[in-house]
Amino acid sequence: xxxxxxxxxxxxxxxxxxxxxxxxxxxxxxxxxxxIPGVDEREGIGKKPVDVLAQVNRIINYSDIxxxxxxxxxxxSIIKRYxxxxxxxxxxxxxxxxxxxxxxxxxRSAAVPGQEVFIAPSDLLERFFTKDIKSGILVGTLITxxxxxxxxxxxxxxxxxxxxxxxxxxxxxxxxxMLENLLPLGAxxxxxxxxxxxxxxxxxxxxxxxxxxxxMVVYRPPGLKGRRYSDQEVGGAExxxxxxxxxxxxxxxxxxxxxxxxxxxxxxxxxxxxxLQGIYGPKQLIDALxxxxxxxxxxxxxxxxxxxxxxxxxxxxNYKIWGSHDIPLGELVKPKRLSVIDLAGLQRNVSEYxxxxxxxxxxxxxxxxxxxxxxxxxxxxxxxxxxxSGAGQRSGSSLGIIERIxxxxxxxxxxxxxxxxxxxxxxxxxxxxxxxQIIMRLTNPEDMSxxxxxxxGLSEDxxxxxxxxxKGEAIVVGELTKVPTMVRITGRSxxxxxxxxxxxxxxxxxxxxxxxxxxMKPEEDDDKEYKTRW
Amino acid sequence: MLREQLExxxxxxPAAEPRFTAxxxxxxxxxSRSLSNGVEFFIIRALMLGDQAFNEPMLRxxxxxxxxxxxxxxxxxxxxxxxIEIEIVLESLPKIQEGSIVLIDGxxxxxxxxxxxxxxxxxxxxxxxxxxxxxxxxxxxxxxxKVMLVGVSKFxxxxxxxxxxxxxxxxxxxxxxxxDVELLYRWKHGEKGYTTPLLLGEYAIEKDVKNMYGDPDGxxxxxxDNVDPSRRDWASDVIEGIxxxxxxxxxxxxxxxxxxxxxVDIPACNLGIDKKIMDVSPFEFMEPETVTxxxxxxxxxxxxxxxxxxxxxxxxxxVRLSVKAVDTVYKSVLGQELGVPIEYDRSSRRFAR
Numbered sequence: 059x060x061x062x063x064x065x066x067x068x069x070x071x072x073x074x075x076x077x078x079x080x081x082x083x084x085x086x087x088x089x090x091x092x093x094i095p096g097v098d099e100r101e102g103i104g105k106k107p108v109d110v111l112a113q114v115n116r117i118i119n120y121s122d123i124x125x126x127x128x129x130x131x132x133x134x135s136i137i138k139r140y141x142x143x144x145x146x147x148x149x150x151x152x153x154x155x156x157x158x159x160x161x162x163x164x165x166r167s168a169a170v171p172g173q174e175v176f177i178a179p180s181d182l183l184e185r186f187f188t189k190d191i192k193s194g195i196l197v198g199t200l201i202t203x204x205x206x207x208x209x210x211x212x213x214x215x216x217x218x219x220x221x222x223x224x225x226x227x228x229x230x231x232x233x234x235x236m237l238e239n240l241l242p243l244g245a246x247x248x249x250x251x252x253x254x255x256x257x258x259x260x261x262x263x264x265x266x267x268x269x270x271x272x273x274m275v276v277y278r279p280p281g282l283k284g285r286r287y288s289d290q291e292v293g294g295a296e297x298x299x300x301x302x303x304x305x306x307x308x309x310x311x312x313x314x315x316x317x318x319x320x321x322x323x324x325x326x327x328x329x330x331x332x333x334l335q336g337i338y339g340p341k342q343l344i345d346a347l348x349x350x351x352x353x354x355x356x357x358x359x360x361x362x363x364x365x366x367x368x369x370x371x372x373x374x375x376n377y378k379i380w381g382s383h384d385i386p387l388g389e390l391v392k393p394k395r396l397s398v399i400d401l402a403g404l405q406r407n408v409s410e411y412x413x414x415x416x417x418x419x420x421x422x423x424x425x426x427x428x429x430x431x432x433x434x435x436x437x438x439x440x441x442x443x444x445x446x447s448g449a450g451q452r453s454g455s456s457l458g459i460i461e462r463i464x465x466x467x468x469x470x471x472x473x474x475x476x477x478x479x480x481x482x483x484x485x486x487x488x489x490x491x492x493x494x495q496i497i498m499r500l501t502n503p504e505d506m507s508x509x510x511x512x513x514x515g516l517s518e519d520x521x522x523x524x525x526x527x528x529k530g531e532a533i534v535v536g537e538l539t540k541v542p543t544m545v546r547i548t549g550r551s552x553x554x555x556x557x558x559x560x561x562x563x564x565x566x567x568x569x570x571x572x573x574x575x576x577x578m579k580p581e582e583d584d585d586k587e588y589k590t591r592w
Numbered sequence: 593m594l595r596e597q598l599e600x601x602x603x604x605x606p607a608a609e610p611r612f613t614a615x616x617x618x619x620x621x622x623x624s625r626s627l628s629n630g631v632e633f634f635i636i637r638a639l640m641l642g643d644q645a646f647n648e649p650m651l652r653x654x655x656x657x658x659x660x661x662x663x664x665x666x667x668x669x670x671x672x673x674x675x676i677e678i679e680i681v682l683e684s685l686p687k688i689q690e691g692s693i694v695l696i697d698g699x700x701x702x703x704x705x706x707x708x709x710x711x712x713x714x715x716x717x718x719x720x721x722x723x724x725x726x727x728x729x730x731x732x733x734x735x736x737x738k739v740m741l742v743g744v745s746k747f748x749x750x751x752x753x754x755x756x757x758x759x760x761x762x763x764x765x766x767x768x769x770x771x772d773v774e775l776l777y778r779w780k781h782g783e784k785g786y787t788t789p790l791l792l793g794e795y796a797i798e799k800d801v802k803n804m805y806g807d808p809d810g811x812x813x814x815x816x817d818n819v820d821p822s823r824r825d826w827a828s829d830v831i832e833g834i835x836x837x838x839x840x841x842x843x844x845x846x847x848x849x850x851x852x853x854x855x856v857d858i859p860a861c862n863l864g865i866d867k868k869i870m871d872v873s874p875f876e877f878m879e880p881e882t883v884t885x886x887x888x889x890x891x892x893x894x895x896x897x898x899x900x901x902x903x904x905x906x907x908x909x910x911v912r913l914s915v916k917a918v919d920t921v922y923k924s925v926l927g928q929e930l931g932v933p934i935e936y937d938r939s940s941r942r943f944a945r
Binding site: 122123127128129131132133134135136138139140141142143171 | 615641643645647893894895896897898899902903905906909910912920
């Protein structure tokens with residue numbers, strides 16, 4: 059093994075961490091992997107030498123000479139005369155060693171001061187961090203090693219997975235990448251996509267077709283204006299509408315925003331629905347409520363409730379979601395199928411209803427034994443669909459089924475991939491069930507605390523590293539990798555919907571449009587459709 | 593009267609300016625530990641740094657048994673420190689450019705004239721003469737290689753300038769009550785400048801010079817009687833050489849207003865003055881211009897209250913032996929070398945210079 063020396067173990071060493079001295083030419087960067095060869099590990103009464111892998115936590119440069127106690131003049135007099143020696147030492151946390159079976163084991167014996175420390179070779183890192191490279195789901199490379207690929211263990215998805223990061227850290231890119239690699243393995247994936255982040259996955263970045271293009275379907279309500287990407291841009295979309303006449307009273311009230319505490323109003327809606335038959339829509343429901351309100355036989359209290367209900371139901375008239383194109387459930391649960399349900403542009407309560415309905419449908423299949431293959435459900439902006447008690451918002455209609463799937467879904471082959479930027483606002487019942495977590499840059503203290511509470515695999519060191527992660531870097535904890543792993547996410551081939559806009563270019567376009575409009579004579583055009591790109 | 597004399601012997605600073613091709617500084621540190629077997633072990637470390645990334649360390653271990661008097665232990669350490677500083681310069685001179693300046697922490701005249709008695713330590717009685725011998729060689733080598741050797745003391749308790757000024761006015765006070773720094777504090781506090789350089793000759797060894805030169809064997813018998821017989825001839829030679837060693841030019845420098853004075857020593861031969869100890873009885877004032885280049889250089893090196901000289905400050909910090917280093921690194925290295933674990937005695941005090 060041709061190893062590059064990083065320094066020597068010094069000072070107090072325990073089985074969890076050590077300090078090493080290095081120099082300006084050879085010091086390893088933060089997060090670099092080190093190996094201490096030949097650490098004597100106790101085995102019964104004997105000893106065996108093991109190669110202990112560690113990761114650099116801190117690198118410290120210091121000078122005995124250029125101390126903070128010196129004045130500026132004093133410092134300058136020294137700096138002009140002499141190149142002060144910079145001393146370098148580092149702190150590393152021990153990750154373990156590979157036993158004969160290739161499993162990662164934490165050492166029970168400490169290294170000895172004076173032992174040499176080397177930069178860990180790539181082949182050791184690959185064996186250490188990747189369970190099975192052939193069927194693994196490639197998500198990138200180690201943060202400090204471009205040549206060491208990191209593949210997630212597909213079996214790690216047997217537990218629910220949470221992808222957590224603040225906005226702009228690269229969550230959607232990562233999830234898209236995982237889906238790209240999960241799909242060819244035969245996975246059935248349903249993406250509930252409130253921001254059109256995944257609708258472009260049929261297209262490569264340069265406009266070609268991705269390898270998953272034929273296995274992916276985008277569902278979106280027809281007729282919505284102002285989408286980020288047109289149907290043509292996403293490579294075609296299947297219409298998705300809700301048959302209003304199939305909604306029960308509770309669902310209608312939830313969609314309309316009628317609180318569950320307003321029992322009389324909800325009762326009036328139920329009475330009105332009872333008068334309707336066949337195919338109908340919100341307008342017919344309003345007529346029915348009007349009839350109840352104006353019927354002299356109706357008692358005063360119910361008449362008032364019916365009047366109030368019309369106010370809410372009237373809002374639904376303008377929603378573009380009503381129609382008869384329900385998503386065929388059989389299509390959603392087909393093997394090797396990625397179904398993206400584009401919820402962008404829909405009212406919040408409608409989105410919640412769709413999430414609830416989709417999950418209810420899949421759950422019904424699962425508990426009746428009708429689900430042939432495992433289904434992975436990607437829940438983007440999960441804090442909106444499964445808000446926790448600290449979220450400061452009403453519990454959505456989708457919360458119950460999400461919590462249920464989080465608690466019991468894996469027994470029936472339903473696996474959640476929960477994606478959120480506000481872990482503090484998501485139901486703890488959901489987050490705590492995500493035994494594997496992929497955590498990207500987080501700086502909000504409340505969100506960090508929520509992650510800490512929910513994650514068993516996140517050590518103090520890793521937790522402290524969260525704010526220091528760069529865009530596109532992640533810490534994987536749980537069953538997806540052998541040990542917590544720091545990954546630079548890379549390798550996605552499909553187009554992204556969730557990438558940041560080029561604001562400079564957008565503003566330039568805006569200015570051009572403004573100047574053009576100034577030159578032209580203003581005209582009335584109510585039907586003008588404003589096209590935006592975000 | 594002393595105030596008037598000081599005004600006369602006070603000189604305006606020339607503009608600060610580096611005057612030498614390269615600059616080097618030397619310092620040392622030491623530590624000792626008492627072991628459980630009655631042996632005392634000493635670690636002496638020296639470092640020579642240069643402004644052109646020059647970095648030369650030297651390390652010495654000594655183990656001595658039978659030391660009871662802590663003063664002897666202290667003297668032993670002090671002489672070894674002075675010696676290792678001289679040795680590191682001697683060893684490094686071939687690598688140093690002509691026209692360079694080497695700064696040694698401490699005064700040169702003092703270390704030279706305080707070595708005229710043997711050390712009361714068995715096997716080491718001759719040690720002061722080893723240092724004297726090394727210093728004589730160093731002075732010669734510096735002249736030969738055109739390297740300026742300067743001793744700089746950040747604090748000095750000498751009275752020699754006060755004595756010389758009183759002597760100028762006809763007062764033959766051998767040991768006045770005033771330290772030089774007291775005079776400078778009284779009357780030059782807040783000013784910058786330097787005292788007129790004094791050439792120091794027999795001043796500190798006036799009574800012994802004749803014996804050293806005229807009867808070195810007799811001097812050896814009297815003051816170095818316990819030196820090993822095999823070293824006696826060599827010892828007499830060294831003693832004989834003391835009076836013919838170069839006289840030392842000495843002055844006090846205040847490089848900036850409100851700065852504390854520092855004492856500066858230069859072998860006269862380095863300044864082109866061919867005067868030996870025995871040629872100067874006991875001291876004489878010189879022209880201030882004799883030391884202009886040194887003053888310019890040292891003023892340029894001044895950084896502030898703590899950094900009285902940039903390079904000496906750095907080497908002082910770099911060479912320090914920490915308690916941790918002594919009790920972990922050096923102790924274990926020594927144990928490995930000796931093949932036995934090193935164990936301190938119970939009373940061993942741990943301190944670092």
